[in-house]
Amino acid sequence: MKARQESLEQSLARHGVKPTPQRLEIAALMLREPCHLSADQVMAQLREAGSGVSKATVYNTLHLFSSQGLLREIAVDPSRLFYDSTTTPHHHIYNEDTGELVDVLPDELEVSRLPQLPAGTDAHCLEVVIRVRNQRK
Amino acid sequence: MKARQESLEQSLARHGVKPTPQRLEIAALMLREPCHLSADQVMAQLREAGSGVSKATVYNTLHLFSSQGLLREIAVDPSRLFYDSTTTPHHHIYNEDTGELVDVLPDELEVSRLPQLPAGTDAHCLEVVIRVRNQRK
DNA sequence: GGGTAGAATAGACTCTGTCTAAACTCGGAC
DNA sequence: GTCCGAGTTTAGACAGAGTCTATTCTACCC
The missing domain is CATH 1.10.10.10 (Winged helix-like DNA-binding domain superfamily/Winged helix DNA-binding domain)
Known part of the structure; x- marks a missing residue:
């Protein structure tokens, strides 16, 4: 301790x-x-x-x-x-039914092309969220 | 009208x-x-x-x-x-300083690999947000 | 010990969004 | 035309997350 x-x-x-x-x-x-x-x-x-x-x-x-x-x-x-609490780059799966949030490791998801940013701005963070719902019977 | x-x-x-x-x-x-x-x-x-x-x-x-x-x-x-008001798939650039939200057309950004979803869930939506800030002088 | 800067606190407050109960609208049945 | 009922709108009360403020506390320096 x-x-x-x-x-x-x-x-x-x-x-x-x-x-x-x-x-x-x-x-x-x-x-x-x-x-x-x-x-x-x-x-x-x-x-x-x-x-x-x-x-x-x-x-x-x-x-x-x-x-x-x-x-x-x-x-x-x-x-x-x-x-x-994980501050290294990674993404998330969010279950809209339960509110549960699951990490997606960087090698499980790849963003291969990015757009041009608006003039005068700097990228601060790239956030990918996959929203899922429980399967309906 | x-x-x-x-x-x-x-x-x-x-x-x-x-x-x-x-x-x-x-x-x-x-x-x-x-x-x-x-x-x-x-x-x-x-x-x-x-x-x-x-x-x-x-x-x-x-x-x-x-x-x-x-x-x-x-x-x-x-x-x-x-x-x-745009309901077709696309993504966003969000300026954290101004609150401005800009569309990213689907061909400007590509997600090339996706993770396995948790069992019992269906993907509902994929949301990519690029957070930017105004450049500091 | 006294002064000071930063940190913690309670509680009031704001703002976004939800709920409720009552009033309104409008189409169909008579 | 009148009645009825389902769906819609409304005002205002309410809830919950987060912020602000003024005061108190703490720790360090002299």
């Missing part, structure tokens, strides 16, 4: 994030293993674990982590933002 | 939508020419044109149109849903 904590601290520090107790709690939850969580799911898990971290801090921290490259935001469900 | 109205009516009818005055107003706005609008933008334009269509009707109508294939929903901005 100590080692895990220390490596999380190092990981925050490496991304220029000062490790506070609240940030470490959230990091422990999001960065321990690959996951896709929305802010309210993070809140719920913190509450369940008996933590008293406030809503504003959760939002601030998730934003901070995203801007520092520790997390990636995924706009797949218009009603809420998901945070993805 | 008369001809335009009639063709909108036909277009609604062809998609199994009973043409009411409110639906025709919204159709005139969304289907006249290719556009990307959010529900509140539709509301604002209706208000500006002096229409008194209610919020609930705007949401109901946009949902109805989407479910009947007259419009397509685009989840590109987590804070609101956009409706796209």
Whole structure:
């Protein structure tokens, strides 16, 4: 546990994030293993674990982590933002019936041609979402 | 104007939508020419044109149109849903700084390999979004 | 110890979207 | 013409995600 904590601290520090107790709690939850969580799911898990971290801090921290490259935001469900702990390029399958989000590894999907970008803009991220639904009987 | 109205009516009818005055107003706005609008933008334009269509009707109508294939929903901005009047397969460039949404024609972007879908699911839609930002000086 | 900058907090607030219950519309039956 | 009923529209209440603000807390530096 100590080692895990220390490596999380190092990981925050490496991304220029000062490790506070609240940030470490959230990091422990999001960065321990690959996951896709929305802010309210993070809140719920913190509450369940008996933590008293406030809503504003959760939002601030998730934003901070995203801007520092520790997390990636995924706009797949218009009603809420998901945070993805995998920050290397990859894509997603989104089940519209269950809300489940599955990673697609980069070698499973290939985008072979790209359009010209509008003048004065830089590409920031390429996001491919395959929307699926449960099969109807 | 008369001809335009009639063709909108036909277009609604062809998609199994009973043409009411409110639906025709919204159709005139969304289907006249290719556009990307959010529900509140539709509301604002209706208000500006002096229409008194209610919020609930705007949401109901946009949902109805989407479910009947007259419009397509685009989840590109987590804070609101956009409706796209182009329903044929195509992709988008989204400017995160300005909120501007630009169409990418199917021959400008090619997805050449696709992953296996989870068992029990059917693909419903493939959405590619290229997120761009204005160039920093 | 005092000062200060950054971080955390509660709670009010905004905004998008949904729900509900009532009113309206319009076609068909009588 | 009147009645009825299904579908549509409406206002306003409501819900949920996310933001803002003003205050409090913490930690570090002098």
